[in-house]
Amino acid sequence: xxxxxxxxxxxxxxxxxxxxxxxxxxxxxxxxxxxxxxxxxxxxxxxxxxxxxxxxxxxxxxxxxxxxxxxxxxxxxxxxxxxxxxxxxxxxxxxxxxxxxxxxxxxxxxxxxxxxxxxxxxxxxxxxxxxxxxxxxxxxxxxxxxxxxxxxxxxxxxxxxxxxxxxxxxxxxxxxxxxxxxxxxxxxxxxxxxxxxxxxxxxxxxxxxxxxxxxxxxxxxxxxxxxxxxxxxxxxxxxxxxxxxxxxxxxxxxxxxxxxxxxxxxxxxxxxxxxxxxxxxxxxxxxxxxxxxxxxxxxxx
Ligand SMILES: [Cu+2]
Numbered sequence: 001x002x003x004x005x006x007x008x009x010x011x012x013x014x015x016x017x018x019x020x021x022x023x024x025x026x027x028x029x030x031x032x033x034x035x036x037x038x039x040x041x042x043x044x045x046x047x048x049x050x051x052x053x054x055x056x057x058x059x060x061x062x063x064x065x066x067x068x069x070x071x072x073x074x075x076x077x078x079x080x081x082x083x084x085x086x087x088x089x090x091x092x093x094x095x096x097x098x099x100x101x102x103x104x105x106x107x108x109x110x111x112x113x114x115x116x117x118x119x120x121x122x123x124x125x126x127x128x129x130x131x132x133x134x135x136x137x138x139x140x141x142x143x144x145x146x147x148x149x150x151x152x153x154x155x156x157x158x159x160x161x162x163x164x165x166x167x168x169x170x171x172x173x174x175x176x177x178x179x180x181x182x183x184x185x186x187x188x189x190x191x192x193x194x195x196x197x198x199x200x201x202x203x204x205x206x207x208x209x210x211x212x213x214x215x216x217x218x219x220x221x222x223x224x225x226x227x228x229x230x231x232x233x234x235x236x237x238x239x240x241x242x243x244x245x246x247x248x249x250x251x252x253x254x255x256x257x258x259x260x261x262x263x264x265x266x267x268x269x270x271x272x273x274x275x276x277x278x279x280x281x282x283x284x285x286x287x288x289x290x291x292x293x294x295x296x297x298x299x300x301x
Contacts, residue, residue, distance in 0.1 A: 019171070019172035019173045019174050020172075020173055020174070021046075021173060021174070021176060022043070022044040022045050022046045022128050022171060022173040022174075022175075022176065023041075023045070023046070023171055023173060024046045024047075024048040024126070025037060025040055025045055025046065025047050025048065026048050026050065027047050027048065027049045027050065027059055027116070027138065027162075028050045028052060029049075029050070029051050029052060029053045029057050029140075029160075030052050030053055031053055032053065032055070032057075032140075032144075032149055032159075032160050033160065033162075034059065034138050034140075034160065034161075034162035036138060036162050036164060037164060038163070038164050038165065039164065039165045039166075039167055040131075040164060040165075040166055040167070041166070041167055041169040041170060041171045042131055042132055042133045042166050042167060042168065042169065042170050042171070043130060043131065043170045043171035043172060043173055044128060044129075044130050044171060044173040044174060044175055044176070045128065045129060045130070045131050045171065045173075046126055046127070046128040046176070047059060047061070047115055047116050047126065047127050047128070047129075047138075048124060048125075048126050049116035049119055049124065049125050049126070049127070049257070050124045051119045051120065051121055051122065051123055051124070051125075052121075052122070053121060054121050055121060055142070055144060055249045055250070056118055056119065056120055056121065056142060056249055056250065056251045056255055057118075057119060057140045057142055057149065057160070058115070058116060058117050058118045058119060058140050058142065058222075058260060059115045059116045059138045059139070059140060059260075060112060060114075060115045060138070060139050060140070060141075060260040060261070061112070061113045061114055061115035061129060061131070061136060061137075061138060061260065062110050062111065062112055062113065062136060062137045062138075062139060063110065063111040063113055063131075063132075063134050063135075063136055064110060064134070064135045064136060064137060065106045065109035065110065068106055068135070069135050069137070069163045070137060070158060070161055070162070070163035072104075072106075073137060073139075073150075073161055074158050074159065074161065076103075076104045076107075077103060077104070077107055078148065078150050078151040078159055078161070079151065080099060080100065080102050080103050081100075081103075081141070081148060081150075081151065082147065082148055082151040082153075083099045084096045084097075084099040084100045085143070085146065085148065085241075085242075085244075086146070087099055088242060088243075088244060089146055089244040100216070111263060112217075112218060112260060112261045112262065112263075113129050113131065113136075113262055113263075113266070113268075114127055114129040114220075114259050114260050114261070114262045114266070114268040115127055115129065115138065115259075115260040116257055116258070116259075116260070116270070117220060117221065117222040117223070117255065117257050117258025117259055117260055117270065118142075118222045118224075118251065118255035118257070118258065118284075119255055119256070119257050120251070120254045120255045120256065123254075123255070123256060123257070125256060125257025125258070125270065125271075125272070126257065126270060126271040127257065127258075127259050127260070127268060127269065127270045127271075128175070128176050128268060128269040128270070128271075129262070129268045129269075130175070130268075131166045132166065133166050133167060133168050134165075134166055135163065135164075135165055135166075136163070136164050136165070136166055137161050137162065137163055137164075138161065138162040138164070139160065139161045139162075140160040140161075141160075141241060141247070142247050142248070142249060143241070143246075143247055143248040143249070144248065144249045145248075146244065146248070175267075175269065176202050176204075176269045176271070177202065178202045178203060178204035178269060179201055179202060180192060180193065180194075180196065180201050180202070180203045180204070181193045181203070181204045181206070182203050182204065182205045182206070182221065182281075183205075183206050183208050184205060184206070184207055184208065184219055184220070184221050184283065184293070185207075185208035185209050185219075186209050186210075186211045186219065186291070187208070187209065188208070188292060189291055189292015189293045189295070190221055190281045190282075190283065190292060190293050190294075190295050191292075192281070192295075195297075195300075196274065196279075196297055196299055197274075197299065197300070198274050198275055198276050198299050198300070198301075199273065199274065200271065200272075200273045201271065201272055201273075201274065202269055202270070202271045203259075203269065203270055203271070203272070204267060204269055205221060205259045205262075205267065205268050205269065205270065206266075206267050207219075207261075207262045207263065207264055207265065207266045207267070207268075208264070208265075209264045210261065210262070210263055210264040213285040213286060214240075214242075214285075214286045214287075215240050215241055215242040215246075215285065215286055216242075217241070217261060217284060217285065218261035218262075219261060219283040219284075219285050219291075219293060220258065220259060220260045220261040220262075220283055220284050221258045221259055221270075221281055221282070221283055221293075222239075222255055222257070222258035222281070222282055222283070222284065223255065223256045223257060223258050223272055223279060223280070223281060224251075224253040224254065224255050224256070224279065224280045224282060225253060225254040225255075225256060225277060225278070225279055226253065226277075226278040226279055226280050226296060227253070227254070227278075230252065230253050231252060232280065232289075232294070232296070234252045235252050235253050235280065235282065235294075236282070236287075236288050236289055236294055238251065238252050239282055239283065239284045239285065239286075239288055240284075240285070240286040241284070242286075247284070253280070256272055256279075257270055257271075257272055258270055258281075261284075274299045275299065276299050276300060276301040277298070277299055278296065278297075278298050278299075279296065279297055279298075279299065280294060280295065280296045280297075281293075281294070281295045281297070282294045282295075
């Protein structure tokens with residue numbers, strides 16, 4: 001019987017209630033470019049995000065509409081966001097909204113499907129999501145000196161965006177086994193079942209609902225280390241990309257990953273290793289604390 005189970009596991013079959021753990025897709029950032037595979041099989045997939053650069057980044061997974069890929073994103077989306085951001089920086093909010101109005105209609109058809117949250121320089125974070133076949137992007141829209149990482153002012157060079165194809169081949173992997181369960185909701189904020197201890201954890205995140213917040217993005221969850229000199233008010237303000245200093249390097253706290261936004265009803269996972277200390281769960285939305293999306297907690301010694 002054990003041998004039979006082993007053969008099933010080798011074959012990656014899921015019919016008897018589970019294949020193996022999701023294979024990890026390595027994503028490395030050394031400067032401001034994703035190094036990642038161009039083709040991966042479909043199914044449960046762990047993105048292991050190694051930030052070897054001196055700046056904070058994330059890697060949101062975006063399923064693209066039919067026939068759209070990195071070229072369309074870089075020609076029709078990234079410059080529009082940069083123009084709008086430049087106008088916001090000049091205090092011209094009406095002109096900025098007019099600029100955002102020039103986003104192509106298909107922008108609304110991009111599906112944000114999780115991916116590793118904000119990850120500090122030198123840190124590695126992991127997020128696991130289930131992917132159907134299709135064309136996808138990894139994107140980081142953190143800013144440096146007012147410029148989105150996903151936008152390169154040089155028209156001949158792409159920004160921090162990586163296109164990959166999820167193929168019809170299936171991994172057959174099961175969802176990870178989680179030891180903590182979290183719910184993220186516009187109604188109830190970020191909630192987690194019970195105290196968080198030190199050590200390695202895999203957190204199951206259920207998006208009970210999803211909504212477009214004031215800064216046009218959905219809610220997600222990130223983990224920040226809260227040090228003695230961390231200003232939680234500054235951290236909260238920093239999470240809003242539409243503020244001139246928002247999501248701009250350097251971050252006001254050390255980020256340890258998390259899970260980017262997903263549609264209502266979706267479930268994804270992230271893994272973290274926690275040492276004793278103070279932390280905050282926080283979403284990338286304006287006024288996170290009023291929305292229950294800034295929650296501090298302590299990992300006991
Ligand atoms: Cu970045």
